[in-house]
Amino acid sequence: MSSSVNDLQAIADAVVAQAQPDEQIEVQVSRSTETDIRVREGNLEHFVSAQSQGISVVVIKEGRTGTSSAGTLSDEAVAEVLAEARENAELGSYDEWADLAEPDGVPVVKQELWSEKLASFDTAKKIEIAKELERIAVSSDHRVRIDDSNYSDGATERAFATTKGIRASSRSNHCYATVSTMADDNGETQTGWAFALGKDPSEFNLEEAGKKAAARATRLLGAVKPPSKKVTVVLDPMVTAQFLSIIGSTLHGESVVKQRSLFANRVGEQVASPLITLIDDPTDSRAYGAHELDGDGLAARKNVLIENGVLKMFVHSWYSARRMGAATTGNAGGCGALQLMPGSKSQAELIADIEEGVLIDSVQGLHSGVNPISGDFSTGASGLMIRNGVTAEPVREFTIASTLQNMLKNVVAVGSDVDWLPMSAAGVSLVISDISMSGA
């Protein structure tokens, strides 16, 4: 435990100490700071510097649950939040499974979530980073201009306490830089973007990010609307990561017990191509979503969800595990660190095996076109046609559609190009056949 969060832990402990014998109480207290810098055309457009704090309380009494939260930590606010959570608990329905987690003895795998170097990084240099990223993107192609170039960082301290004896505090910080580009040619505009990541800004690869943002925009110039037909697609690692996050949500025990999972009752069955082995491993420090504790305050752990295409398990919180008569998997809060077991070929090698298909660079409208309950999958897309094993003309303003069930089964290859993206899943190139492309 770091000493700076002692005052937060004291607030959490003090609330828990007020529990009546027939009450369970869980308290989360946090304090965070953020810096957000935006640059355009060499000028600082905005600089946001801020601090915030918050408390949230869960009260369970006689099987009824109430919650309350506030954005300040004054004594008055803390007392009010507890009183409201208690009042709200009187109003909840009786749920025989309502219960806070008990320590289950699984050891915590320590993660390096705090960088002292980032915490003491010079502010003027942060502005320079955003300017430098803009310079690299613009200078890499004369057709490219900048929408915006940004540097962001944040630090959070948290304390957690429950009447079941779980106490934990932690602190974490993060930083990233992003750039959005536009490329113009013959009255047409296309857009691109990229980001740089690191434990601290000295780890940023600005050169790669700037060039990638420029290339994404320029390579779509001249894009046409493709015809409507069934095709084989290669999902770029970022798109695969988005797809895996949706799959992960369907494998949560809470979805199963509430009859919302399309994989309910299918453990042990072949639900995907044998090439698919899907793991959630928040103890893998390479994952952006690596963490030590889940939302119940229990140790995060590695779980194999799908192995060689066979559904092995659902992930559970303390609550969903109790309802299903299973053990928690440390997934209160969902899957934060999904990854596919990689294959042996690079993206270029995967493309070389395809006579005709489409490389999907980006998708648009996942929130409106994908239904994780019915499994319907339909999104806007842009990318490059693949002909005779190489990428050809750019294409845009089309959709790709299938169902989540069929997409998992129709995976033809998994790439070797694992990319630890700042998302709840790592990316990797994925080849899927029999996708409906809708265009002209």
Add this chain to the structure above:
Amino acid sequence: MSLIDLSHDFDTSVLERVLAKGKSTGAGFSEIFIEDKRSMGASLDDGKVEQVSNGRDSGAGIRVINGDTTGFAYTADLTEAGLMAAAEAAAAAASTGDGGVHKISLHPMTRQKVNEVRILPSSISKKQKIELLSIANEVARGVNDAIVQVSAGYSDSQRRILVVNSDGVFATDEQVRTIFRVSAVANGDTGMQTGYDSLGHTIGFELFDEESVEELAARAAQQAVTKLRARPAPSGAVPVVIKCGSGGVLFHEACGHGLEADLVARGASVYAGRRGELVASPLVTLVDDGTMSREWGAIGIDDEGHASQRNVLIENGVLTDYMWDHIRSRNEGRAPSGNGRRQSYEHLPMVRMTNTFVLNGTEDPEDIIRDTPHGVYVAKLGGGSVNTATGDFVFGMTEAYLIENGEITEPLREGNLIGNGPQVLADIDRLGNDFAMGNPGTCGKDGQGVPVGDGQPTLRVKTMTIGGTAS
């Protein structure tokens, strides 16, 4: 603990000192945005009232503009010391080192009330609110044996804001919103299907005297049941008829965002430099109206202290104006349009829509369907998104049917539609006379969500690409 009385609890001289501190490093403009928001929510899922919760957020965002640079800091500490510290941080962030002594004098403005709230939600017991959830659950489950799951959510919020700035603006508003949502899952031979509906207005608990939770729940459940016999949507370009009150999101995405002056100024909109030009079918007159009483995007003032107003953006197909916030209108030397909004005191304001809608046409909607030999009828749209620089946008259809020989026939499975804004606007070839506002929405931009409304009469787009799987 009650909400802060923003117009009286703050000493004007304190606010003036904080604004002067904001300008102390050479900035030409400083602003304090104070917010006090209380919310209450309850949700029912799986037959149980699961979450009864309260939220309380209050704080101040201080913005300092120096040339083209904005410094911003926020704090939950509303004492003079807390506000001064935030003003100092914002001023340092936008510093040019010029310094100087500043004197500010504030002029309180008469509050513009766009609607009356008859029953403050905080005056109603939580128990009464929760009973609505149980009613929705029972009604939805009673619609059909195929309904296997129902969830329902109630929430209300009361948000007070105070905006003061170094130009002398002193404005307050109180915004009360109440919303109710129902979603249902039906299970059949072909798997599971979902239904969803919501109602929400910028009013209090009188919402439930005016609208029926029972009807809402029945609609959501029926939508899920109907979709059990849905077949895959077509793949490719077809004529699309969009039902009144369900397709405002089309305009929100096809042109609304592209008419926001911040995106226009950055050259990130296909509508930049096109004022006075024909950008849509002459049938289309598009309005953004923050004064539209009761609607989800209604506001008395925007989050920069300017009174909301009705703005005509496209008139008979001709682009007449963009939407403006403080920075962009100042740069153009024109009046703001009441579109500077922010999610909370922790956020910088941006140009945002309020209630965006297309005015009525003249045709009988029945005729529009009858004159469409083959196409898709969209009865309910989901969310959407747009790339304003290219104009390409998508939106989801959550309830849709085939049109065959001028009649609505089979239900279709969900999917996205994709189009290019200027092209789709030009392709609107029929417009009905049955204008209706749609469901309450949340518009996301640059990571901030704000409540918005939309509406339109039944209309037809000559051709749009539907992302289904049927060939």
